[in-house]
Amino acid sequence: MEQMEEALFMERIKVGVIFGGRSAEHEVSIASAKALIDSLDRRKYEPVPMGIDLNGWWHIDADPARMIESGGKVKALPGRPLKETLPTPSGRSLADRFACTGNGHSRVDVIFPLIHGTYGEDGTLQGLLEMAGLPYVGAGVLGSAVGMDKWCQKLVLSAADIPVVDFVAFRHADYVGHEEEIEKRILEKLHFPLFVKPSNSGSSKGISKVKTAEELRLAIVDALSYDRRIVVEQGLSARELETAVLGNDTPKASRVGEVLPLREWYDFEAKYSEGGMRLAVPADIDSSLEARIQELAIRAFTVTDTFGMARIDFFLDRETGRLCLNEINTIPGFTAMSVYSKLWAASGIPYGKLVDRLIELALERHQTKEPVFLREISHGNH
Numbered sequence: 155m156e157q158m159e160e161a162l163f164m165e166r167i168k169v170g171v172i173f174g175g176r177s178a179e180h181e182v183s184i185a186s187a188k189a190l191i192d193s194l195d196r197r198k199y200e201p202v203p204m205g206i207d208l209n210g211w212w213h214i215d216a217d218p219a220r221m222i223e224s225g226g227k228v229k230a231l232p233g234r235p236l237k238e239t240l241p242t243p244s245g246r247s248l249a250d251r252f253a254c255t256g257n258g259h260s261r262v263d264v265i266f267p268l269i270h271g272t273y274g275e276d277g278t279l280q281g282l283l284e285m286a287g288l289p290y291v292g293a294g295v296l297g298s299a300v301g302m303d304k305w306c307q308k309l310v311l312s313a314a315d316i317p318v319v320d321f322v323a324f325r326h327a328d329y330v331g332h333e334e335e336i337e338k339r340i341l342e343k344l345h346f347p348l349f350v351k352p353s354n355s356g357s358s359k360g361i362s363k364v365k366t367a368e369e370l371r372l373a374i375v376d377a378l379s380y381d382r383r384i385v386v387e388q389g390l391s392a393r394e395l396e397t398a399v400l401g402n403d404t405p406k407a408s409r410v411g412e413v414l415p416l417r418e419w420y421d422f423e424a425k426y427s428e429g430g431m432r433l434a435v436p437a438d439i440d441s442s443l444e445a446r447i448q449e450l451a452i453r454a455f456t457v458t459d460t461f462g463m464a465r466i467d468f469f470l471d472r473e474t475g476r477l478c479l480n481e482i483n484t485i486p487g488f489t490a491m492s493v494y495s496k497l498w499a500a501s502g503i504p505y506g507k508l509v510d511r512l513i514e515l516a517l518e519r520h521q522t523k524e525p526v527f528l529r530e531i532s533h534g535n536h
Contacts, residue, residue, distance in 0.1 A: 411435030
C-alpha cells in the first residue's frame with residue numbers, strides 16, 4: 155500500500171506558483187497564491203511556492219500565509235533560510251533555475267504565474283519563462299504586454315473595430331514643461347468627470363476620478379508616480395459588465411456579471427475591501443446584449459493573442475446605451491471569491507475544475523508552440 159501511494163505521488167504534476175513581485179499589487183498577488191495553493195488537489199499536484207519580495211529576491215518554498223501575516227514581507231518555511239534565492243548565474247540553462255521543488259532535485263512541470271501588475275502581468279515574467287522553455291498558465295509575452303498597457307490596448311482594439319472609451323494619452327516627456335497645453339488638449343476632447351490612469355498599472359492603483367481642472371493636474375502627477383505613460387479617459391455614467399474567457403485557440407466566454415460597487419466608483423478599496431462591491435451574476439441584461447459582450451470578449455482575446463485566461467471588462471453607458479470594452483486583465487484576481495472564479499462558477503465550472511483546466515491549457519499550448527527546428531534538435535535530428 156505504501157509503495158502504491160509513493161508511486162501515485164511521484165506522478166503528481168509539480169506546479170510552480172510564482173507570486174508577490176515588485177508591483178503595487180504585491181499583497182493581492184499573495185492572496186491569490188494562497189487561495190490557489192490551498193485548493194490544489196494533492197493527489198494530482200505538488201505545489202512549489204515561489205515568492206518574490208518587493209526587492210526582487212526569489213524565495214523558494216516561501217509561505218503565502220506567513221507573507222500575508224507579515225504585511226507582504228517574505229518569510230521562509232520553518233527550517234529554511236529567509237533568503238533562499240535562485241542560484242547565481244552560471245553556465246547552466248535558464249530552465250535549471252526552476253529546478254526547485256522542496257528537495258531541490260526535480261524540475262517543476264508547469265508554472266502558474268500569479269503576479270498581478272508590473273513585472274508579472276506585463277510580459278516580462280512570461281518572457282523569462284519562454285526563455286526557460288517552461289509551460290505556464292495564461293497569456294504569452296504579446297498578450298500580456300498589450301493587456302497591461304492601456305494605451306497600446308486601446309489602439310489595438312480600436313484597429314479591430316472593438317469600441318473603447320474615448321481617451322487622450324501622453325508621455326511624461328510630453329507633459330513636463332507643456333502642462334497647460336496637454337491639459338487644454340484633454341479638455342478639448344473630453345469633459346468632466348474624467349479618469350486619469352497610469353498606462354501600466356492594475357487594481358485601480360494610481361487611478362483618480364477628477365471633476366475639476368485643479369484636480370486634473372494633481373491626478374496626472376499622481377499617475378506619473380506609477381508610470382511614464384498616462385491615459386485620461388472620459389468618465390461615463392455606466393454599468394460595469396464583465397465576462398471571463400477560458401481557452402487557447404478556441405476560447406469560450408462565461409456568463410456576464412455586473413459589478414455593483416458600494417463606493418462612488420470601482421477603486422482599489424471597492425475591489426478588495428469587505429463589502430466594497432457586489433457581483434450580480436448573471437447580470438440583469440437581455441440575451442442579445444450578453445451574446446454581444448461574449449462575442450466582443452472572444453474577439454479581443456484573439457486579436458491580442460491572449461491564451462489561457464482573461465477577465466474582460468465592459469462599460470454600458472446608461473445615457474446612450476453604447477457598449478465599450480474597458481480593459482483586458484490577463485492575470486485577474488484568482489481566489490475562489492474573485493470575479494473571474496465566480497463568473498465561471500456561475501457558468502458551471504467550479505474553482506477546482508477551473509484550476510485543472512488552466513493547467514491543462516498551459517501544457518497543451520507548450521506542446522504545440524515549439525518551433526520545428528527546436529523539436530528536431532531535441533530529438534537528435536541535427
